[in-house]
Amino acid sequence: MRHIISVLVENEFGVLSRIAGLFSGRGFNIESLCVAEGIDPTISTMTIVTTGNEAILEQILKQLNKLINVIKVTDFKEMDYVSREMILVKLHTDEKTRAEILRMAEIFRGKIIDVSPKTYTLLVTGDEEKLKAFLALVKPIGIKELVRTGPIAIARGEKTIKPKEIQNKGGEADG
Amino acid sequence: MEGVDTIFCYPGGATLNITDALYHSDIHQIVVRHEQAAVHAADGYSRASGRVGVSLVTSGPGATNTVTGIATAYMDSIPIVIFSCQVNTMLIGNDAFQEADIVGITRPCTKHNYLVKDVKDLARIIKEAFFIARSGRPGPVLVDIPKDVSAASCDFKYPDKIFLRSYQPTYVGHAGQIKRLLKTIAVSKRPVLYTGGGIISSGASQELLKFAEKLSIPVTNTLMGLGGFPGNHPLFLGMLGMHGNYAANMAITESDLIIAIGSRFDDRATGKVDEFAPRAKIVHIDIDPTSISKNIKVDIPVVGDSKNVLKKMLEMLDDNKEDFENFQQNITDWVQTVNHWKNNYPLTYTKNGTLKPQYVIERIYELTKGNAIISTEVGQNQMWAAQFFKFLKPRTILTSGGLGTMGYGFPASIGAQVAFPKSLVIDIAGDGSIQMNIQELATAVQYNLPVKIVILNNRFLGMVRQWQELFYEKRYTWTHMNHAPDFVKLAEAYGAAGYRITEEKDVDDVLHEAFNNNKTTIVDVHVNPEECVYPMVPAGAPLKDMLLV
Numbered sequence: 001m002r003h004i005i006s007v008l009v010e011n012e013f014g015v016l017s018r019i020a021g022l023f024s025g026r027g028f029n030i031e032s033l034c035v036a037e038g039i040d041p042t043i044s045t046m047t048i049v050t051t052g053n054e055a056i057l058e059q060i061l062k063q064l065n066k067l068i069n070v071i072k073v074t075d076f077k078e079m080d081y082v083s084r085e086m087i088l089v090k091l092h093t094d095e096k097t098r099a100e101i102l103r104m105a106e107i108f109r110g111k112i113i114d115v116s117p118k119t120y121t122l123l124v125t126g127d128e129e130k131l132k133a134f135l136a137l138v139k140p141i142g143i144k145e146l147v148r149t150g151p152i153a154i155a156r157g158e159k160t161i162k163p164k165e166i167q168n169k170g171g172e173a174d175g
Numbered sequence: 176m177e178g179v180d181t182i183f184c185y186p187g188g189a190t191l192n193i194t195d196a197l198y199h200s201d202i203h204q205i206v207v208r209h210e211q212a213a214v215h216a217a218d219g220y221s222r223a224s225g226r227v228g229v230s231l232v233t234s235g236p237g238a239t240n241t242v243t244g245i246a247t248a249y250m251d252s253i254p255i256v257i258f259s260c261q262v263n264t265m266l267i268g269n270d271a272f273q274e275a276d277i278v279g280i281t282r283p284c285t286k287h288n289y290l291v292k293d294v295k296d297l298a299r300i301i302k303e304a305f306f307i308a309r310s311g312r313p314g315p316v317l318v319d320i321p322k323d324v325s326a327a328s329c330d331f332k333y334p335d336k337i338f339l340r341s342y343q344p345t346y347v348g349h350a351g352q353i354k355r356l357l358k359t360i361a362v363s364k365r366p367v368l369y370t371g372g373g374i375i376s377s378g379a380s381q382e383l384l385k386f387a388e389k390l391s392i393p394v395t396n397t398l399m400g401l402g403g404f405p406g407n408h409p410l411f412l413g414m415l416g417m418h419g420n421y422a423a424n425m426a427i428t429e430s431d432l433i434i435a436i437g438s439r440f441d442d443r444a445t446g447k448v449d450e451f452a453p454r455a456k457i458v459h460i461d462i463d464p465t466s467i468s469k470n471i472k473v474d475i476p477v478v479g480d481s482k483n484v485l486k487k488m489l490e491m492l493d494d495n496k497e498d499f500e501n502f503q504q505n506i507t508d509w510v511q512t513v514n515h516w517k518n519n520y521p522l523t524y525t526k527n528g529t530l531k532p533q534y535v536i537e538r539i540y541e542l543t544k545g546n547a548i549i550s551t552e553v554g555q556n557q558m559w560a561a562q563f564f565k566f567l568k569p570r571t572i573l574t575s576g577g578l579g580t581m582g583y584g585f586p587a588s589i590g591a592q593v594a595f596p597k598s599l600v601i602d603i604a605g606d607g608s609i610q611m612n613i614q615e616l617a618t619a620v621q622y623n624l625p626v627k628i629v630i631l632n633n634r635f636l637g638m639v640r641q642w643q644e645l646f647y648e649k650r651y652t653w654t655h656m657n658h659a660p661d662f663v664k665l666a667e668a669y670g671a672a673g674y675r676i677t678e679e680k681d682v683d684d685v686l687h688e689a690f691n692n693n694k695t696t697i698v699d700v701h702v703n704p705e706e707c708v709y710p711m712v713p714a715g716a717p718l719k720d721m722l723l724v
Contacts, residue, residue: 010341014290018282025283055468062465068287068307071341163340 002031003057004083004153006161007046007064008072011037015069019046022067028052028060032085032150043071043163047152071163076153083153086125088113089135092142093120101141108134119144127151176333177305179229181205181220181593183213187233188273189260192325205593205622208614210237212586214244214315215612217255219587221248222573223548224594225378227309228255234262235273238319239280243580245315246284250577251399252376254313256304257285261321264292278319286314294327302334311344312463313376344462348479353487356434356458356475361498363432363456365509366392369415370481371444372399372576373437373461375569379482380404383436386485389492391503392434393513395423397444398561399576400437406545406565412517416444417712418558421520424710424718426513430455437461437481440470441577450717460484522562523724529703530679532556532631536563538682539601539629542690547599548591550574550584552608554638556631557584558708560603582611585628589615592624599627599690606632606659616669619695627689628697630662633704641707645722662699671695 009015016035023030031049038045050060057075064073076083091101101120105112110124124134128151135143155161181203186194197204207213210232217228232241238259248255262271278290287307289300297320304316360366374383380403387394387410394404395415404411413420415427424446427433433455438444445451448470458475459467467476477484492499524533536559539547545565550573551557557574566572573591575583588602602609609630619626631637640654666673672694674685682700689696710721 014278014282017279021282055472059465059469062467066463066465068339068342 001053001057002049002051004076004081004151005048005050005061005064006074006076006153007048007070008161008163009044009046010069010071011042011044012069015044016046018067018069019048019064022063023050023060026059026063028056034150034152047150049150072161074161076155079159080156081153082156083127083151084125085128085131085149085151086123087131087135087146087148088121088123089138089143090119090121090145091138092144093118097141101138104134104137110134177227177301179227182229182231183207183216183220183590184231185210185213185233185237187235187237187260189234189237189262189322190231192322193231193258193260193320203593205589205618207586207589207618209612210240211244211582212589212612212615212618214241214255214257215247215580215583215586216590216593217257218244218248218253218583219550219573219590220594221253221255221590222587223570223591225570226594227305228253228590229258230255231258232260233273234260234277234322235275237273238277239275242280242284243578245281245317247575247578247580247583248315249284249286251575252313252372253315254308255315256308257315257317259317259319260325261290261319263323264321265323267321277317281317284315285317286312288317288319290319291321291324294324294329297324298331298333299337302337303339306337307339307342311342345464345478346462346480346483348460348477348484348487350487352475352477353484353491356460356477357488357491357495358498359432359456359458359475360390360434361495361502364505365429365431365455366390366434366506367412367426367430367432368392368394368434368436369397369427369438370394370400370403370436371397371438372403373481374400374403375437377437377462377480377482378569379437379485380569382482382485382489384408386489386492389489390499391506391510393426393510395419395426397438397441397576398574401561402566402569402571405567407567412513413522414561415718416441417446417714418562418708418710419444419712419718420517420522420562421710421721421723422513422516424712424721425516427452427455428717428719429512433457435459435461436485439463439466442470445470446712446718446720447715450719520723524706524709525724528679530677530682530701532559532633532700532702532706533563534679535629535631535682535700535702536560536603538686539603540564542683542686543599543601545571547571547601548573548588548595550588550591550600550602552584552602552604553579553581554605554608554636555633555641555706555708556603556605556608556637558638559631562708581608585609585612585626586615588626588628589619589624592619592626593622601627601629601690604628604630605637606630606634606662607636607656609662610659613665616666616671616695616697620670624695625693626695629686630697630699631702632659632662632699633702633706634659635704637706638708640705641711644705644707645711646713662697666695666697669695671697674698676700
């Protein structure tokens with residue numbers, strides 16, 4: 001089963017390695033991982049796509065939570081969410097295919113962001129299904145290179161994924 | 176600030192600023208002979224005393240030598256803080272002399288670790304390190320201090336309080352869950368308490384004793400849990416697991432309710448997980464949510480501190496007496512069955528005139544009346560100690576349960592002896608394990624630590640040999656230690672006392688003398704070389720499939 005997990009972490013050096021190390025050390029899968037800081041510069045949001053059965057997923061969530069630098073872990077399975085990923089794709093072009101590529105870009109609301117005599121570089125965003133469909137269509141034209149981000153996700157509606165309310169207990173050291 | 180009275184340390188180029196600052200310090204500084212031992216000693220100090228153990232080592236090889244010690248403490252949830260020194264900040268990443276990325280290396284075997292990049296952060300980081308090490312599920316924390324940071328100065332202000340938004344361990348168990356748990360206990364007919372190291376680390380042994388006695392529920396301990404319940408108590412079934420007591424393993428197998436507290440269902444304790452407690456509901460109290468339902472599916476989880484939750488359970492018991500009106504009556508048959516197992520299948524061994532290692536442990540128990548701190552190495556010596564010594568109080572057994580580190584016991588006993596200079600501290604060793612940190616004899620003698628090392632010398636790496644005997648048709652590849660040193664002469668060479676026992680009749684006299692001589696002492700006991708540890712559950716078999724003597 002495929003899951004998208006959001007992990008809020010302290011924006012410090014070494015945190016990414018703690019997360020990656022946890023996954024490799026315990027034999028969990030990472031399909032993709034996106035990370036950048038959000039509104040609060042002290043917090044980074046990691047969006048991780050992983051796979052595993054229910055028991056494995058439970059361990060992934062708990063083990064992530066156990067890391068000292070992890071502030072909050074959310075499985076998007078628990079809510080309605082929207083997710084998008086982005087691809088940059090470089091296609092072989094010639095006089096015959098240019099028009100076709102332009103049309104395809106338009107249909108998928110992509111953009112041509114770089115042009116050379118023999119190539120077009122396109123930016124397309126969307127969910128996994130849309131990107132899959134797009135790539136299937138341009139494949140016969142000739143994909144020279146493809147890079148993609150992996151999904152990022154956000155809850156639908158007014159719900160947000162924020163750090164827990166800070167409680168002044170438990171985390172406070174004595175004297 | 177943190178009340179540290181002792182550190183276990185080893186110097187090097189990168190420690191110089193710190194070692195110099197300690198020149199006039201009142202802190203007791205025990206300089207070991209190998210950094211691995213510095214960490215084991217800090218760990219033994221911590222296990223015996225309940226305080227946070229501290230060690231300080233240099234960069235590069237000094238730091239990498241600590242890794243086994245750190246991993247040992249991590250697996251057994253022991254609170255220690257390791258200060259490693261590091262090359263200058265400017266040199267980090269340049270493959271400088273004696274540089275190792277110790278923060279990277281220890282990331283998976285510490286609870287947390289830090290690289291201090293600015294001296295202004297140092298006080299806060301130390302405060303956090305000690306707090307993280309001892310709170311929640313305890314564990315080792317490493318603080319890496321570059322040499323330019325230890326040379327820099329700033330106004331010292333130790334924070335009174337720190338707050339970590341991302342680290343808030345749960346101590347108080349969910350009241351609703353505890354209520355459910357008690358209701359489940361009330362209707363059980365074959366309950367067993369299965370308790371582990373969490374009882375020791377949270378200091379819950381009194382509460383456990385009260386709870387077990389109140390309801391007359393039999394108790395089994397994991398290796399890490401030994402001492403958490405008195406080993407001579409009528410309700411005690413002994414240790415469970417691969418080398419557990421018959422009664423304990425059968426009780427788990429036949430039980431209808433396992434009450435697990437502060438234990439993590441390690442594979443050595445559970446045997447084949449699919450057939451662990453096949454007829455039982457499982458309730459699990461643990462401070463670490465990741466321990467719950469990791470290996471064994473749990474029916475009623477309670478996340479919380481063992482002591483805290485047990486206290487609450489005792490309170491609720493008093494408030495809900497009516498639920499337990501018929502409880503004693505309902506479990507009478509069960510208690511009888513369990514006692515039948517206990518009486519008919521006690522731990523035993525064949526007495527045939529040769530000197531048996533089990534006998535030596537029995538005599539150590541009788542001679543000390545259980546009043547000693549016992550550390551063990553790993554292998555047969557460890558299992559015999561766990562089986563035949565009755566641990567009466569918490570913090571009296573120091574053993575590497577999770578990682579199974581040979582060479583742990585002796586340095587750990589040094590740490591315990593430093594914490595309790597007047598106590599009798601005995602390392603039960605094998606002739607293989609003791610040679611993994613034998614160099615610490617120099618440390619023990621230098622600091623007048625009268626640790627007693629009892630070597631159950633069988634000229635074999637006995638546990639591996641046992642597996643070869645049972646499962647590899649006695650092909651003793653690598654396990655025959657036919658070139659052991661003369662341990663008596665070795666002791667004397669280090670300035671320690673050395674004794675040798677080769678016959679059963681000398682055991683009492685020699686042990687008595689060794690235990691009363693005030694010196695670091697080796698007792699080299701030549702035991703029957705091919706003795707096996709029984710009962711034994713073969714790896715991957717269910718607990719009920721025990722090989723008996």
